[in-house]
Amino acid sequence: MIGWHQLRKDRMAILSIWLLALVALAGLFAPVLAPHDPTNTNILHKYAGISLTYPLGTDHLGRCVLSRLLYGIRTTMLAAMLTMCITMLIGSALGLMAGFFRGKVDGFLMRLCDVMLSFPAEVMILAVVGILGPGLFNIILANVLAKWAWYTRMIRSSVLQYANEPSVQFAKVSGGTSFYILRRHLFPRISGEMAVFATLDAGWVILNISALSFLGLGVSAPTPEWGMMLNEAKNVMVTHPAHMLAPGLAILFVVMALNFLGDSLQYAANPAMHHTRKKEVRPFAFYRRKKSVRT
Amino acid sequence: MPFIDVKNLSVHDPHQQKNIVTNITFSLHQQRCLAVIGESGSGKSTVAKALIDLVAPSLEVEGTIIFDGKTLTNQEAYQWRGKRISFISQDAMNAFNPIETIGHQMIETFQQHLGLRGKEGKAHAMAGLTRVHLKNPYDLMKKYPYELSGGMLQRVMIGITMMLSPDVIIADEPTASLDAFNRREVIRQLHTLKEENGVTLIVITHDLGVVQAIADELMVMHQGVMLEHGSAKEVFTSPEHPQTKHLLETRLRLSAPTEALRQQKRVEALLC
Amino acid sequence: MLITAFDLVKHGEKKGLFSNQRKSKDRISNVSFQIEKGQCAGLVGESGSGKSTLARILLGLEKIDGGEVQIDGMPADKWRRMNRGKMSVVFQDYLSSVHPSFTVKEIIVEPIRLLKQNQNLDQKVLSLLEQVRLPSSVLNQYAHQLSGGQLQRVCIARAISTHPAILILDEVLSSLDVSVQVQILELLETLKQELDMTMLLITHDVEAAVYLCDRLLFLHEGSLVEECQKDELFEVSHPFTLQLIDSLMPFQLDKK
Numbered sequence: 001m002i003g004w005h006q007l008r009k010d011r012m013a014i015l016s017i018w019l020l021a022l023v024a025l026a027g028l029f030a031p032v033l034a035p036h037d038p039t040n041t042n043i044l045h046k047y048a049g050i051s052l053t054y055p056l057g058t059d060h061l062g063r064c065v066l067s068r069l070l071y072g073i074r075t076t077m078l079a080a081m082l083t084m085c086i087t088m089l090i091g092s093a094l095g096l097m098a099g100f101f102r103g104k105v106d107g108f109l110m111r112l113c114d115v116m117l118s119f120p121a122e123v124m125i126l127a128v129v130g131i132l133g134p135g136l137f138n139i140i141l142a143n144v145l146a147k148w149a150w151y152t153r154m155i156r157s158s159v160l161q162y163a164n165e166p167s168v169q170f171a172k173v174s175g176g177t178s179f180y181i182l183r184r185h186l187f188p189r190i191s192g193e194m195a196v197f198a199t200l201d202a203g204w205v206i207l208n209i210s211a212l213s214f215l216g217l218g219v220s221a222p223t224p225e226w227g228m229m230l231n232e233a234k235n236v237m238v239t240h241p242a243h244m245l246a247p248g249l250a251i252l253f254v255v256m257a258l259n260f261l262g263d264s265l266q267y268a269a270n271p272a273m274h275h276t277r278k279k280e281v282r283p284f285a286f287y288r289r290k291k292s293v294r295t
Numbered sequence: 296m297p298f299i300d301v302k303n304l305s306v307h308d309p310h311q312q313k314n315i316v317t318n319i320t321f322s323l324h325q326q327r328c329l330a331v332i333g334e335s336g337s338g339k340s341t342v343a344k345a346l347i348d349l350v351a352p353s354l355e356v357e358g359t360i361i362f363d364g365k366t367l368t369n370q371e372a373y374q375w376r377g378k379r380i381s382f383i384s385q386d387a388m389n390a391f392n393p394i395e396t397i398g399h400q401m402i403e404t405f406q407q408h409l410g411l412r413g414k415e416g417k418a419h420a421m422a423g424l425t426r427v428h429l430k431n432p433y434d435l436m437k438k439y440p441y442e443l444s445g446g447m448l449q450r451v452m453i454g455i456t457m458m459l460s461p462d463v464i465i466a467d468e469p470t471a472s473l474d475a476f477n478r479r480e481v482i483r484q485l486h487t488l489k490e491e492n493g494v495t496l497i498v499i500t501h502d503l504g505v506v507q508a509i510a511d512e513l514m515v516m517h518q519g520v521m522l523e524h525g526s527a528k529e530v531f532t533s534p535e536h537p538q539t540k541h542l543l544e545t546r547l548r549l550s551a552p553t554e555a556l557r558q559q560k561r562v563e564a565l566l567c
Numbered sequence: 568m569l570i571t572a573f574d575l576v577k578h579g580e581k582k583g584l585f586s587n588q589r590k591s592k593d594r595i596s597n598v599s600f601q602i603e604k605g606q607c608a609g610l611v612g613e614s615g616s617g618k619s620t621l622a623r624i625l626l627g628l629e630k631i632d633g634g635e636v637q638i639d640g641m642p643a644d645k646w647r648r649m650n651r652g653k654m655s656v657v658f659q660d661y662l663s664s665v666h667p668s669f670t671v672k673e674i675i676v677e678p679i680r681l682l683k684q685n686q687n688l689d690q691k692v693l694s695l696l697e698q699v700r701l702p703s704s705v706l707n708q709y710a711h712q713l714s715g716g717q718l719q720r721v722c723i724a725r726a727i728s729t730h731p732a733i734l735i736l737d738e739v740l741s742s743l744d745v746s747v748q749v750q751i752l753e754l755l756e757t758l759k760q761e762l763d764m765t766m767l768l769i770t771h772d773v774e775a776a777v778y779l780c781d782r783l784l785f786l787h788e789g790s791l792v793e794e795c796q797k798d799e800l801f802e803v804s805h806p807f808t809l810q811l812i813d814s815l816m817p818f819q820l821d822k823k
Contacts, residue, residue, distance in 0.1 A: 166658040167666050173626050174678040174729070175651035185666055334744040335715070444615055474613030474771050475814040482816070501745055504816035531820055543820075545746040548753075550817040553777045553800070560801040 013264035016257040023254055027073030034067035038224040047240055056246050059232055065246050068224040072247070075225040079136055080205045083143045084198050090144070091151025092194060096182055098152065099159025109152065116149035125208060126217075134217045139209055147201065154197055158190045200262035203255035210251055226251050296364070297322035298495050299346075299463065304358035306341050306350060315341050315354065316519045323512065325462075328489055328496040330510035330527065332503065332542065338519040339499045340385065343467045346497070347380050348372035362463070377408045381461040385468040385499075387448035391440040397451060398436025404455055423454035428480055445472040453481055457488060464488070465497045470505055482508050503546040507531070515539045569604040569639060569765050570625070570733065576633030577620055577789075594620045597634075598791045600784055604732075607759055607766040609776030611811070612786035618769045621786070622737045625767070626656055638733070652682045652729035659738035661718040665710045672706045675725045682729060695724040698761070699754060716747035720754065727762060736768045740775055752778050773800075773815060785811070 008014070026033060035055065042062035048054050056065040098109040128142035162168065163186065171181050210227030212218040214234075219225045229247035236243060304319040316338040323329045331339045344350045346360060348369055360367040362380065376382070384390050392400055401423065402416040411419055417436075424432035427450040440448060449472050456464055466485070470478040486509050488494040500506060506513060506527060513527040515536065522536040534540045577595040595617045602608045612618045623629040625636060627647050636643040638654075647654060655678065658664045665674045675692050679685070696703055699720040710718055719739060726734060736755070740748040756779060759766060770776050776783055777797060785793045785808050793805040803809060 166660055166664040169626075169628055170656065170658070170664060170725075171677065171681075172628065173654065173656055175681050180681070188668060189666075334746060446614055472614070475773065475811050475816075476613070479814040479816060502816070503745070503818040507818055508816050542746055543818075545749040546818045547820065548749050549745065549774055549778065550819065551778075553774045553815065554817055554819060556777065556798065556800050559798075 010264045010268070012260045013268075016261040016264070019253065019257040020261070023073055024077065026070055027077055030067075030070040030074060034064070034070045036064040036067045038063060038067040038071040039222045040064070041222075047236075047243075057243075059229070059243060060236060063222075065229075065243075068229060069226070069246055069250055072224040072226045072229065072250075075136070075219060075223060076206055076209060076227075079140055079209050080202055083140050083147075083205050083209075084202055086140070086144050087147050087151055087201075088194055088198055090148045092155050092187075092190065094148075094152040095155025096159055096186060096190075099156040100163050100178065100182060100186060106156075110156075113149040113152050116145075117153070119146075121146040122208075125212070129212060129217045134212075134220065136219050136223075139212050139218050142212075143205055143208055147205075151197065155190055155194065158193050159186055162186055162189050196262060196265045199258055199265055203258040203262075206251065206255055206258070298325040298363055299323040299497075300359075300361040301346070302359045302361075304342065304345055304356070304360065306338070306345055307355045307357070308353070309355060310353065314519055316345065319358070319516075319521050321514060321521070321524055323495060323497070325495050326489060326493045327511045328485075328498060328509055329512045329514060330506040331497065331499045331514045331516060332501060332506060333516035334501065334542075336518070337516040339516050340467050341519075342516070343382070343465050343497065343499050346465055347376050347382055349376075349382065377404070377459060377461070379461050380463045380465065381456045381459055383449075383452055383456050383464065383466040383469050385471055387452050387472065388440070388445050390452060391448060393440050395439075396436065397438055397440065397443070401436065401451070401455055405458065408459055419458050423458035424451065426457055426484060427451070427454040428477070429454070446474060446477060449473060450477060450481070453484070457484060460492060461494065463495045463497070465499075467499045468501070469498065470500065470502065478505070479508075485509060503543065504550070515542070569606075570602040570767075571637045572601075572625075572634065573599050573637075574634035575599070575621070575624065575631055575636065577617070577624065577629065578632045593789050595624075596789045598786070598789070599634075600791060600794065602765060602767065602782075604765055605763060606782060607768065607780045609780030609783045610767060610769045610786060611771065611773055611776050611783055613771050615788070616786045617789040618771075618786050619737060622656070622735050622767070622769050625733075625735060626654065650732070652678055653731050654733045654735070655726040655729065655731040656735045656737060657719070657722045657726045657739045659741050661715060661722050661742065662710065664722050665718070667710055670707050670709060671713070671721055674710070674721055675728055678725060678729045691728065695728055698727070698758070699724045714747075715743050716750060719743060719747075719751055723751075723754065723758070727758065727764075730762070731764060733765045733767070736766065738769055738771070740770065740772065748775065755779055773811060774817070 035053070040063060042058070044062065045054070045058050046060055046062040048058040048062070050057050054064050054066070056069065059065055059068070094109055098106040124146045125139075125142040128145055129138050132138045132141070163181075168181055168185050171185060176184075209218060210225070210230065213225050213227030214231045216231060219228055221228065226247040230244060230251075233240075233243035233247065300322045302320050304316060305314060306316040307314050319342055321329070331342060333339045341350060341354075345356050346367075348356075348367070350356060362371075362375070365371060367375075372380075391397070395403075398417070398420060401420040402411075405411045405416045405419050409419070420436060421432045424435060429435055429447065429450055435443075435451075443451070449469070453466075453469060456466075464485070469485070470481055473481060482505055485496060485498070489496050489509075496509070498505070498509065510527045513523070513525065513530045514521060515523040515530065515538070517536075517538045523530055523534065523539050530539065531543065534543055575595050575598045576593060579592050579594050598617075598621065610618045610621065620629065624631055625643070627644065638646040669677075672692055675695055676688050679688065679691060692706065693703055696705070701717060701720050701724070705713060705717065705721070710721075713721065723739075740751060743751065752775060755766070755768075758764070759779070766780075768776060768779055773783075777800060781797055783795055783797065783800065784791060785803075785805070787807045793803055793808045795803055800812065803812065
């Protein structure tokens with residue numbers, strides 16, 4: 001259960017939400033906002049500096065960097081959201097089943113998770129993409145495969161905690177079917193925690209997609225995508241280092257916003273932690289950190 | 296001169312902008328027992344924690360606390376905690392380190408506060424466990440906190456406190472999770488400590504039966520404010536505040552049927 | 568006889584393969600008792616005595632390793648299946664007994680809804696609130712906004728909403744302040760007289776059991792050591808019961 005009023009007081013959370021909302025809107029309205037077609041090459045104007053025509057300059061093929069950045073939002077965010085949704089769907093379904101029904105179902109699912117979790121995530125993603133070939137769909141598939149087991153585990157432990165509570169026991173005594181309990185009692189209670197997991201993980205997913213594109217295993221040219229842009233910029237890192245800034249900073253800020261938001265959601269979701277944060281979190285307040293608590 | 300002198304103790308919560316405890320003033324002489332009663336939320340636990348500086352760091356504490364003539368500051372509190380002033384907390388389950396055995400934690404405590412090592416510490420621990428009537432102390436010391444029930448952990452904590460022989464024991468609901476037999480034993484032990492070892496006691500409780508058994512003085516709290524303070528007998532026989540009257544009256548109602556039966560049996564025994 | 572239990576046995580948890588303990592103690596061993604229709608029985612024992620386990624067995628939340636429970640002459644499982652909503656319970660921890668995002672109204676109507684008796688819900692809820700002496704203003708409040716006593720009353724209202732024949736009260740007083748305990752006991756006393764229910768009060772507090780119940784059963788380390796009627800409390804003979812009564816710390820004002 002997320003304490004919304006707690007969230008409203010958290011400046012970092014508000015800032016993060018605003019940033020993410022702006023980015024999402026920018027991506028949504030990219031056709032309107034972008035000054036040029038992102039795939040429109042113009043070799044004559046390659047590596048142009050910042051100007052009115054090209055607000056962030058052009059890349060090695062003369063394409064407008066700002067336009068690519070804006071259209072790239074769609075690719076990156078879409079892929080990230082799809083990955084998160086599918087992973088959460090699988091993770092919550094399996095986690096609910098394992099946690100509520102226990103017994104053989106739980107045993108089987110947990111052993112399956114054990115197997116999946118013993119593969120390092122990055123290696124698995126690379127392996128899957130390596131076998132199936134590059135492409136956005138395959139990246140999403142690889143990410144889902146890498147992370148579903150972790151989600152199942154986390155959701156299962158929440159469900160275990162709630163399933164033993166008197167409120168669920170009362171529902172059982174009153175004649176509630178398993179489906180009723182899952183739907184009415186357990187699912188709403190884990191939804192808060194799921195939101196926290198999702199936000200904390202979204203950053204990781206975006207980084208993964210960008211990393212794979214950076215390695216050339218993601219989207220194929222000329223689709224605009226931030227990781228892809230980094231890839232192209234790395235080729236001219238020595239001559240035109242500024243080209244890494246635009247996509248790099250974009251990724252940095254979005255992932256940072258997601259991480260801070262996830263942190264804030266975690267605090268808001270857990271009433272017990274509400275008073276451990278002495279002041280509202282202010283960015284860059286680390287230079288004023290006080291001595292650690294005495295108790 | 297009173298052993299413990301508290302003047303205008305207030306605890307303020309800056310986040311929620313309210314006072315948890317307001318202007319508590321009392322004094323307690325040595326070898327006396329003060330019971331602090333009140334409903335949950337009245338702030339009595341906070342008062343107990345404030346006395347040895349164990350309140351949550353986000354709360355602001357004001358007022359003067361004088362122990363044995365010395366004003367209590369953070370440093371003093373830290374030095375005296377455990378040695379001269381001992382605290383028995385309400386929540387025994389969470390007071391222990393879950394990854395170390397009971398015995399280890401007991402010996403560690405004795406080592407830190409009393410300087411006992413090895414065999415001495417172990418003997419001390421065994422003695423402590425025996426004093427609270429825990430069976431098989433040797434096996435018990437090898438167990439981990441999760442293996443014991445809340446009541447047993449509470450007794451272990453009380454045992455440790457007794458063996459530390461402090462000057463003051465502040466007990467926050469020491470009998471809350473105990474059954475009738477152990478409750479009586481713990482109260483007996485605390486009483487013996489007071490009478491024979493000269494320990495000053497501050498007991499936070501909501502059970503008036505416990506208060507009647509052990510307390511000399513009584514302080515009634517309600518919503519952070521001290522309503523009444525005086526000798527236990529006086530407060531029982533002539534309570535001034537309606538809230539105190541309410542507390543006394545409801546507790547009497549609870550014991551009434553049992554006492555009526557007891558009275559009946561006595562009468563029957565006399566007649567036979 | 569409404570509830571009959573024969574030789575109930577419930578084993579303790581099995582320890583791991585490499586544990587020192589060869590066989591863990593039974594949580595309940597050879598417990599037999601009978602509770603008559605309309606009676607209010609008190610199950611008294613300290614923590615670890617198995618009283619909560621017994622409650623869960625009666626509610627069907629735990630399986631029995633030995634023995635049998637019969638309700639109204641038929642096996643308990645069958646009775647529960649045929650009589651949904653006729654057995655209800657109030658738990659000790661009122662805060663976790665309710666869904667944190669249900670309003671009081673939703674909490675109370677849950678068992679009625681589960682029985683698919685959805686007519687006149689508003690009316691039913693209001694009359695239940697009256698029965699437990701709660702104002703109708705609590706209807707749209709959430710659990711965390713109510714005090715302990717109020718929330719426990721809501722749980723009681725929820726439990727009696729389906730007119731159960733059997734009501735099990737599992738340590739319903741332990742988490743409450745003493746002054747509130749007495750209020751709840753008095754409420755239960757009133758309900759005992761108003762409604763025709765068989766009640767089982769599970770508690771560690773002898774005084775509370777004497778207050779409410781007609782008959783007392785004493786449980787110690789998994790076995791039923793003694794039974795007596797309320798009036799015979801001071802005529803018990805088992806050492807455990809004697810010790811229990813001896814350890815009472817009553818509160819009286821005319822003590823010498």
